[in-house]
Amino acid sequence: LPSQVSDVYEKILSRSKNQSWTRIILQIILAATRPLTLDEANVALALAIRKNEPESHSKLKLELWLGKNFKSTVMNLCGLFVSVYDSKLSFIHQTAREFLMDSEPEGTWKGRFNMAQSHRPLSQSCIFYLSLPDIDARIKSTGSTEYPFLAYAAVNWPLHFVSQNAADANAMRIQARTLCNATGHQINFWAPYYFEVYPNNKLEDWHFEEWKVWPDLTIASYLGLYEAVEDILSKDKLCVNLATEKGQTPLVSAITQGHESVVKLLLENGANIEARNRPGWTTLSLAAEVGQEVVTELLLKEGANIEAQDRFSQTPLSIAAQIGQEAVVELLLKEGADIEAQDHQGWTPLSIAVYKGQEAVVELLLKEGADIEAQDHQGWTPLSLAAEIGQEVVVELLLKRGANIEVRDSDGQTPLSLAARYRKEAIVELLLKRGANIEAHDYEGRTPLSLAARYGEEAIVELLLMEGADIEAQDYEGRTPLSLAAQNGHDAVIELLLKEGAE
Structure with a gap:
């Protein structure tokens, strides 16, 4: 920052009569996932400056600043360093944030903040608020309007907890674990808000009614709460492999969200690395599906079976190829995954990537030597699949790489025949331009x-x-295109063929 800007900011903040509170409110603004309203910030600050939890929501309300008093308090603490617009609190300018986070500390304020420290006040505020013993009963009777900080705290407490320094997280591990108790009262009022924001986040069980019966360890693992997971395991290691009806274990939950440290902790405590969920996916397959490269590497180092097949005989490589997880595909190949592994249809990873239109993965697999002419149980090659599904860019790519344009499947149909049959006009045109035989017989x-x-x-x-196809071509039963159209009641095609001279 220009020195004159830094000097102005330093002077503004140095005027504060309570620099401890000023630091906390600035940390709250820095770490908040969105600008807090004045009412939200009022509660957040009141809880952040406490040394312990308030006894009740009723008593907390007595500690809040009333009405416009809070805005005045904030302005007295921070001056023109912050602004209030539409009742929301933010920094006066982006340079204010840069000033606090500057890589070259100077004076009392410049560069004296970091994000891990800044998450601590909001972590405490959120967890204290959600731990209030009387809040859930009150919500049922009065609705949530009386609780301005509830929605923010419910959605963001896991983020602030895991983002703070380890020592700060450790100090709140018991409260965090309590919030993960599926049979406790707190989960009943924070989880619905959380699910509203993250309604379908990579887990089959991901809705509130089923989540309520998850073991505490599974919930804590899903949220990435390392200290809470550690605390639960220290008291009961046997729960490390507890699974839901759908096969959701703590390890599976941590993997789907990419919580590497929690994954490692669970494995160190005996988590089954080959545990399967209901579709038969192992932990490695799940990591591959959600694109968790670091977790995939960790699982491989810990001995996960790289060729484990699900109920459709798909390996982790096939799954990563299907979803388009290029980095994971590259990692699995580097670690020796079978590039020609076939699933229950006979599809290789290349076939699957082609069918799903994953162009980058197709290129990568071809570069690594995948068989461009591999045939599935129907005799379809990757080019056949691309033609049938209409993947124009992939068809072009395969042809450039030398794919056989006249390859026949188990019915004798070429890619052109498949494209014609499955209404892929652009593919028909492309294949004809590339020299496909317009009279190829199946x-x-x-x-x-x-x-x-x-x-x-x-x-x-x-x-x-228009491209010169034989209008009177007969199949082995003597049927012409016209007789086939008539036999199947396609009036528009009949009219077109007659117009073009069919007999």
Whole structure:
């Protein structure tokens, strides 16, 4: 920052008569996930300056600043360093935040803040607030409007807890663990707010009614609360592999959210690295699916089976390829994953990536030597799949890499035949431009035009005719495109073929 700006900020903050409170309110503004309203900040500051939890919400209310008094208090503490707009508290300018976080500390305020320290006050405020013994009963009778800090605290307490310094988190481990108690009263009023913001966050069990029956360790692991997890395990190691009806273990919960330190802690305490959830996914498959590269590497180092198959015979590599997790695919290949592993359909990781249109993964797999002509149980190659599903960019890529444009599946159909049959006009056009045989017969003698007519694909019939397809081509039963269209009641195709001279 320009020295004159720093000097101004230093003077503004140095005027405070209570620099301890000023520091706390600045930390609150720094760490908040969004600008807090004055009412929210009022509660947050009142709780952050306490040495212990208030006895009740009723008593806490007596400690709050009344009405406009809080705004005046903030301005007295921080001066023009902060602003209040639309009843929300923020820094006067982005340079104010930069001043506090400057890499070259100077004076009392410049560069004297960091994010880990700044999360501590809000962690305490959120957890103290959610731990109030009388708050849940009051919400049921009065609604949440009386509790301005409830929604923020409920949604953000895990983030502030895990983002603070380890020593600060350790000091609040018991309260954090209590909030994770599925049978306790606190979870009933913070979890619904949390689920409203994170309604479908990578877990099959992810809705409140089922989450209420999760073991405490699973909840703490999901939220990444290392100290709470450590505390639970110190008292009961046997719970480390407790699973829900859907196979959700503490380890699975931590993996899906990428909580590396918690994953490591659970493994050190005997978590089953090969535990499977209901779809038959192992922990490594889950890490691959959600793209947790660091966790994937950790699991491999701990001996996870790199070729473990789920109920569809898909390996972690296949799953990562399907979702498009390029970095995880690269890591698994580096660690020796079978690049040609087939699932229950005979699809390789390349086939799966092609079918899902994961262009970057397709390129990576081809670069690493994946078989471009690998055939599944129907005889479909990656090019066949791309043509059938309509992945134009991937078709182009495969052709550039030398894929056989005339490859036949178990029915004798070429990629052009498949594209014609499945209404993929752009693919038909592309394959014809690349020299595909417009008269290729399948094992019933049907040409691409016959197939398009049989399935009523008017636009493709028109395109093939424009490109010179034989309008009188007969299959092995003597059926022409016209007779196939008539046999299946495709009036528009019949009219088009007659117009073009079909007999």
